[in-house]
Amino acid sequence: MSRNHTTRRNVLRTIGAAGVSLSFVGLASASDGQARYVAKTTGDAVESIEAAGFDVLAELAGGDVVLVKGGADETDDLGTVSGVSIAVRDFEVELESPVSVDADVQNGAARRAAGTVDGDEVYDEYLWDKQLQEVRAAHEYATGAGRTVAVLDTGVDASHPDLDVDTDRSVVITDGQPVPEVGDSGFHGTHVAGTIAGTGDVAMVGTAPDATLVSVRILGPETGTWGDILAGMAYAAEIGADAANMSIGTAPIPPQAHRDGYNRLLQSVANAVTRDGTLLVGSAGNSDANLQQEGYFTLPNSLSGVLSISATTPTDLKTYYSNYGTNEIGVGAPGGGYETAEKTLEGDEVEYPWPLNAVFSTVPEPGLLPAPYVDTTIDGETYAWLMGTSMAAPQVSGLAALVRERDPSAGARKVESAIAHGAESANGRSDHELGAGRINALRTVEDL
Numbered sequence: 001m002s003r004n005h006t007t008r009r010n011v012l013r014t015i016g017a018a019g020v021s022l023s024f025v026g027l028a029s030a031s032d033g034q035a036r037y038v039a040k041t042t043g044d045a046v047e048s049i050e051a052a053g054f055d056v057l058a059e060l061a062g063g064d065v066v067l068v069k070g071g072a073d074e075t076d077d078l079g080t081v082s083g084v085s086i087a088v089r090d091f092e093v094e095l096e097s098p099v100s101v102d103a104d105v106q107n108g109a110a111r112r113a114a115g116t117v118d119g120d121e122v123y124d125e126y127l128w129d130k131q132l133q134e135v136r137a138a139h140e141y142a143t144g145a146g147r148t149v150a151v152l153d154t155g156v157d158a159s160h161p162d163l164d165v166d167t168d169r170s171v172v173i174t175d176g177q178p179v180p181e182v183g184d185s186g187f188h189g190t191h192v193a194g195t196i197a198g199t200g201d202v203a204m205v206g207t208a209p210d211a212t213l214v215s216v217r218i219l220g221p222e223t224g225t226w227g228d229i230l231a232g233m234a235y236a237a238e239i240g241a242d243a244a245n246m247s248i249g250t251a252p253i254p255p256q257a258h259r260d261g262y263n264r265l266l267q268s269v270a271n272a273v274t275r276d277g278t279l280l281v282g283s284a285g286n287s288d289a290n291l292q293q294e295g296y297f298t299l300p301n302s303l304s305g306v307l308s309i310s311a312t313t314p315t316d317l318k319t320y321y322s323n324y325g326t327n328e329i330g331v332g333a334p335g336g337g338y339e340t341a342e343k344t345l346e347g348d349e350v351e352y353p354w355p356l357n358a359v360f361s362t363v364p365e366p367g368l369l370p371a372p373y374v375d376t377t378i379d380g381e382t383y384a385w386l387m388g389t390s391m392a393a394p395q396v397s398g399l400a401a402l403v404r405e406r407d408p409s410a411g412a413r414k415v416e417s418a419i420a421h422g423a424e425s426a427n428g429r430s431d432h433e434l435g436a437g438r439i440n441a442l443r444t445v446e447d448l
Contacts, residue, residue: 023094024094025092025093025094027090028089028092034071036225038067038089039086040087041083048081057176058234061272064272065268088260112354112356117378122203122204123205128314128357129333129391132438134441138207138442139209141446142445144197147405148166150235151215151216151245152245153188154189154221156184156193157190162194165212165213176227187363187364192390195361195398204362244397245281245393249282249300251285252285255294266303277411279400279416282303282306284392285389286321287323288320289323290325292327292328302328309330309393311332315339318339319336319339320337329432330436331420335390336385358373359386362382363382363383369384396419399439402445406445423435423444
């Protein structure tokens with residue numbers, strides 16, 4: 001990861017949250033070097049596509065969306081095939097990492113983290129996010145037993161004792177196909193997984209500690225493709241996951257991009273996944289952008305059928321980095337940090353000084369994090385404090401597992417409605433920062 005050094009003033013203005021922000025870096029190629037395409041079809045067009053000289057890599061949404069490979073510069077040719085209504089090139093996307101900070105901020109955070117508690121004390125000392133949601137009390141009603149959450153991310157470290165990962169169903173999406181494999185290509189997916197379903201065997205207690213995690217690796221150490229993200233969404237529904245956590249997203253996209261058709265391709269897959277019963281949970285993004293003004297949108301969280309999550313502070317306000325917008329945010333959830341960057345990093349008078357105001361969870365091993373993020377070791381296992389809407393979304397995915405345990409027959413829309421109904425700190429369901437409000441696990445499961 002690059003470490004761009006800058007002044008403290010610049011850092012306090014521009015420090016990135018740890019959400020995985022995707023930037024478009026080029027056109028995607030298949031593993032054999034051929035160009036990759038994504039097409040929307042009207043009916044059974046696979047035979048026609050193959051007859052035109054293309055190879056179909058994967059059929060998604062009941063065949064309404066297909067991933068295709070072929071020669072370069074053949075978008076127009078694919079678009080003229082009978083039964084194809086939209087044809088676009090698949091894009092390669094790259095993870096954007098947070099910037100670094102100067103040494104005194106990092107060292108101060110490290111000193112605070114050095115006061116490590118033992119595993120039994122973690123909930124009371126570090127998990128302010130779970131305390132706000134009354135997660136421990138909610139576990140008297142449900143723990144996620146018998147439920148499954150798919151983590152669409154950089155992979156999950158299945159060796160961490162606080163994570164119960166189904167290695168048989170965990171996959172890496174390659175050329176649109178799920179390849180059986182489990183592994184971790186960075187800290188992000190493992191941190192997300194602990195927030196969802198940390199078992200507490202050593203230190204980290206997730207919202208749904210008895211749920212099973214399935215790692216669906218859609219992003220490598222640096223890059224991935226939109227086509228493989230779509231295939232990961234479809235795989236989550238195929239295995240019957242109760243929720244699919246997508247702590248990923250683009251920077252705000254201008255409305256004119258709608259004409260390219262990418263949102264319609266994504267929407268078709270999202271609709272199919274939701275119909276199959278899997279709740280799609282997406283992070284709202286970390287640009288502090290109003291996603292309602294002037295028609296801007298982000299993908300995949302702006303899609304109908306994806307529950308978009310903003311990030312909240314320890315004091316139930318929107319964080320300084322979280323995107324927002326009326327009718328764009330479903331609910332808010334703790335994501336770490338305060339309402340300004342200065343208060344987050346330098347607020348000595350706050351209840352949780354940095355890094356303790358970030359979200360604590362599992363990571364694979366020490367030394368993977370860019371500054372100012374800080375890790376610590378408890379009983380030989382590694383944990384870290386991160387912040388971002390990426391840390392807010394898994395709070396909701398874990399809650400979805402609790403809802404589904406209480407009501408196994410609930411469809412994705414009913415699960416979403418229950419989560420919204422149990423939220424607090426907002427009037428109605430259209431707050432431009434928090435949607436229906438900040439989630440409360442206890443209130444949600446009590447009402448079922």
